[in-house]
Every structure is written in structure tokens, then in C-alpha cells.
Amino acid sequence: MKQLFGIFMMIPFLLFGCGRSAPEGGDDVSISVSTEEKPAYLVVFSQCNNAEPYRAAQNHLMEKLWSEHENVELEIMDAQQDNSKQISQIETTIRKKPDLLIVAPNERGPLTDIMGKAMDADIPTLCLERDIVEPNFTSFIKCDNYAIAKSAGEYVEKYLTEKHGEPKGKIVELRGLLGVDAEVQRYEGFHEVLDKHEGIEFVQEAVADWLQSKGRERMTEILRAQPEIDIVYGHNDPMAVGAYLAAKDLGREKEMIFIGVDGLGGEAGGIKKVIDGVLALTFIYPLCVDKAVEVGHKILSDPDFVPEKTYVMDSAMISPENAAEMYEKVTLD
């Protein structure tokens, strides 16, 4: 029995020792985690999957921006791309009665109910970037994926017309996780522009689940089957970069251009890939975090503040011409 006690006594150390550390960033005002003096406000951010670079950038900015406000304790929960896990995490969060809940839903359908429960518990709830089935949120901070995909389509239309003298050519599309709103919008906006041209052919529409590794795998197969490709359109930058790597392996990367979406800053982000000549084009998909913190902070500090139901964030096209300038602007720290 001694062993038993010894082992179980380790758990409190794990719990206390590995709790959240204060965020980095060198700010004077850091998020307080001291147990004696509880911060006035608890903000919980339910993130669907820390493992994606876009999500990591969101978390990073979220920590940075909230740390600028005193008396706010921020908790970030990672659902690891698992609907059940995110539902459970939000369920447990509701019991803690936070002052603000920010949710980046993993998928539309599964998260709808539980966000409704948070609203029922009078917790102001911000829905970030991805839509849910019913408007179970205080505010929805969205980016217009459809508009982004349409701009991508228009660019491709122009590019192919210049290349072949008329709008014709062969396109490979690498799709994100099927059924997710972003995937649907990035697909439909693109096809809205291009499907009307008979000469433009989608030779493959492969599903690569947002992942660079899968983008590379799927593209390798496609390259074997397709002797001619003009455009590779990835629903995010990592998949487009994966496709580029596959083409480079076979020495065919110069035959086609690669277009992505997300346009994150930093070494690993899509803007750097445009600077490096890997991607011809990417579109900034806003992190939405700055707006969330701004709206969230107003909700916390001003009881009379009535937030709008929807905030739409702006995008921007990144080409080699403006990449260096945008890189400076978007990269954090």
C-alpha cells in the first residue's frame, strides 16, 4: 500500500507543476496564475486542434493579446481534432462558469448543441472562424472563405487565359477535411468562377485533410496519372506545399503553379513560401483573434455593450510583389 500512496501522491505535483505557464512575449503585465489573488475574469478558449499551424498562430496571438489586459486569466483547451473531446471540454468548462468562452469549433454539427448549452448558462460565447449549424453564440467572427476562393478562381482564370490564349487548362484541387465549412466554401467559391469554362478541367479533386504529408502523398499519385497539370490549388498552404514537394521529387515543379490559402506569418507560414518561390500565391485567412479579444474585452468591461451578431474579417492576396512587406506586417514578435 505504501507504493500506492507514493504513486498517487505524484499527481498533485503534476497538476500544480505543469499548470499553464504565463505566456511568453516579454510583456510587463502577464496573466496571473497565483492562487491567492484570483483574477477578476476567467476567459476560456476552446481550440479545435493545436497541431495545425494556423491554430498555433491563433493561440499565440490570443495569449499575447489577453496578456495586455489585467485581471484576465486565459485557459486554452486543445481538443486535438476530436469532436467528442471538444464537447466534453466545453461541458466541463461550463461548470466553471467562465466570464467569456471563445470556441473555434472542430466541426459544425457536433459543436452546435454544447455551445447552445453555454449560452443557456449565460456565458457570453464567441464563435471563431468556423460556423455552426444554429446561431448558438453571442457573436460569430468570420472570414469569408467563399470570397477568398472566388479571388483565387479569378486569378486562375486570368493566368490560364494568358498562358494558353483562352481560359483552358488542367487543375488539381487538394481539398481539406470534407464537410467542414471552410472546405465547402473554398471549394464552391473557386468552382463558381471556373466551372463555366469548358476548357478548364479539374483532373483530380483529392482529399488531403489539411495536412502537408497527405498533400504530398496524394499529389505523388496524381503526378503519376497526369502528364499535364497547370494549376495546383490547395485549400490551405500546407497541402499546396506538400504538392510542391511531390512535384519537386519528380522534377516537375516548374510545369505548374501552386496556390494556397491561410497566408500565415513566420518561417513556417505561407507568406514565406511565396517569398521562397514555392507558392505562386496565397490568401491571408485572418486569425480572427484580434477581433475576438477586442469584442470579448468590451463584453467583460462594459455591461451596456451590445456586440454585433457577425463580424466579417478582411482577407488579402499575397503574391511575390507584396509578400516581403506583408511578411513583416503579419509575423508576430
Added chain:
Amino acid sequence: MEHLKKLQSVAGLILIIAMAILLSPEDRRDGTIIFLTQENITDIFRQVSEIGILALAMTIVILVAGIDLCVGSMLALAASTVALLITTWDPGMAPPVHIGIAVLGSILFCGFWGAVNGLVIAKFHMQPFIVTLAAMIGLRGLARWLTDNRNIDIGFGQDHSGIFADLFSQKIVVIGLFVLLAIFFHILLKRTVFGRYATALGGNTQAARVAGLPIARIQVAVYTLSGLMAGLAGVIHCAQNHQGSPNDGVAYELEAIAAVVIGGTSLMGGKGSIVGTVVGTLIMGVLTNLFRLRGVDTNVEMMAKAVIIIAAVRLQQGRKTF
């Protein structure tokens, strides 16, 4: 000795609960201990129910010295099948009949594949690890093929799919099923001939064969049960998530096995109990809840679980090893 071991897993659960009470954050408005609120306790039960139901059948599988690696894939298969049957199949029946057929059909479909596993294991004398590993891969493929790789979304309205989701995602239904099945499995194991045969078979296959036990029949029954439970867990999973996803349930089999071994069931077969498995399931559930209440990083949660699994099994071994 047996009694002492059983006490150990229960003592472990009591310790973890005591710790959860001590370390739980307090309600920021009225100072109550959040862990002890009725809502939180029922949350825990609801959250462990799917894995718990898988673990009940897994206990008997492991008791006969087997293993079932395909229950995660089967859960996805059942979730996909029930969602397909409810949303895309329109037999023009009343909601209860349509939903009943969809639910039962999906569960029996998984039961069928469980029976196939059992038959292959028994008739071809193949190792359960290999047979269910193959099934894990194949059934995942089947689920994705049936759904064309898509998540089948369940509606929110008062149509058949909305009624189905509302019914099978209710806390009382989810928890009730887990509790009733736990009692059923406990009786099955302790009070029936089947339970005694299964224990005997796992304890010593040679002796069981010499004694003339119907080994093949027991194995088929055990894996069929496992399939049926995976099917039921899949139906609940679909309702709770409002969607049947062929990609869900990855590594659920490992969580179920972890709950079983923490509960003191030996992977060598012949020794184990349903009480232990329920306790093992709750240890994981309470621990997860405590970590989330305190806002600890999910990755730390995973590391802590690893420590618990090793510690629990080391304790079950007692002192007779080496």
C-alpha cells in the same frame, strides 16, 4: 490476495476522488466545490460511457486471453451506418420504427462482424491480435467506403434524425445504458455458466479443452458481444456528436483496454472483473475531469494517464514477480 487486489483498484479510485475534491477549483460565485456538483459528476459518467461500454465487453474478451483491436473502427462503422440509415434511407415508417430499425440494424451489423472475428479465431486457430488487427483496418475502410469518406450530419429539427439524436444523447439514456450493461455483464460473468466457462478458458486453455468446454462457441460469443457493444457505443457516439463520422473512434480500443487493465484484469486471461473495469473507467474519467477543471494542458493529461496505467498494473502484479 484476490480480495486485496480488488481493494487496491477501489482504493485507487477513492484516492483519486479525494484528490479531485481537494484540488477542484471552487465556483467563482458561490464557493462550492465544482467537482462535487451534480452536473459535473453526471458529466463524468456521460463522458466515460462510450469507452465504458466498450470496456465491459473488452473485459470478457481479455478474460478469455483474447484482445479486440477493432472496436474503435466498429464504433465508427456503427455511427456511420446508423446516420446513413436515418438520414438517407426513407422507408416511410413512423419515427420510432424507422429509428428502431436503424439502431438495431447498426448494432447487429457490428455484432455480425464480431461473430466473423470469433469464427476466424476459433476455426482457423489464429491469434486474436492478428485477426482483430485485420478487422480494425478492414472495417475502417468499410465505414469510409459506405459513407464515401463523408461525415453524415444529423439534423437538428423534429425530423427522424433530430428525434434520434435527442433521444440517444440524453444524459439519462447514455448513463443508464452504461449502468444497466455493467450490471448485466457482472451477472453474466459471475452467475452464469457462460461466465464460468469464459473464466476457465482464459485461465487454462489446455485444461478447458481436455474438460470438453465448447471453446469455439465461447470465443464466437465473446467477440460477438464485443461487436454488439461497439455497435451500441457507436450509436450513442453518433447521437452525441450529431454526426456519423467514419473517421471517429481512432484509438478507442486502446482506451478501453487501458480501463480494463487498470481495473485489474490480466492480459494473460483468466483473471478479472467487471467491477474492476468500471472502477478503471472511472479512474480515467475522474482524472481527465480534474485536469480539465484545473485547465491543465491536454498533453500533460496524456502523460499522467501513462503513469497511471503503469502504476496500476505494477500494483496488480503484487510482489511475486521476477
